[in-house]
Amino acid sequence: MLPESTTEKELSRKVMEVLKTSWGRQRMSFPQQPEVVLCHQINLPQHWFVTVHAGLLFPRERGYTYIEKAGRSGPFVRLDFDDRASLQPWFGGMFRGAEKFGYTHHFATFNDAKIEKVEFLKK
Numbered sequence: 001m002l003p004e005s006t007t008e009k010e011l012s013r014k015v016m017e018v019l020k021t022s023w024g025r026q027r028m029s030f031p032q033q034p035e036v037v038l039c040h041q042i043n044l045p046q047h048w049f050v051t052v053h054a055g056l057l058f059p060r061e062r063g064y065t066y067i068e069k070a071g072r073s074g075p076f077v078r079l080d081f082d083d084r085a086s087l088q089p090w091f092g093g094m095f096r097g098a099e100k101f102g103y104t105h106h107f108a109t110f111n112d113a114k115i116e117k118v119e120f121l122k123k
Helices: 008-025 084-095
Strands: 035-043 048-059 064-069 076-081 105-110 114-117
Touching (some): 008 035, 008 105, 008 114, 048 084, 064 084, 076 084, 084 105
Antiparallel strands (some): 035 048, 035 105, 048 064, 064 076
8 A cells, every 4th residue: 555645746756665665574685686577556546556567687798688477377578678778668568558447657666776667658
């Protein structure tokens, strides 16, 4: 749950605060490498969110490799790219249509160090 006082302006910071508090209570820690990438869907009017997806981001000599299991029974997906920003279109496509379930915002966290808003792909 997000604090009732959470506004859109401070949403990413509040989501990360709630996650870090929860992870701390669970004594969860993250590896240096690879980075654990978690995707979160938020329903701001109701002040709650869910973590719906996970993947691993590995640095390479030039660029990155991202690995995830897509869907309930797979397949496993591997994406190789030069720039971290290349993950945005992948996540944006994954979340397209989620608004019909009440989700208003989408974020990806990278370990417990970084949170990024996920933008939808343009149709």
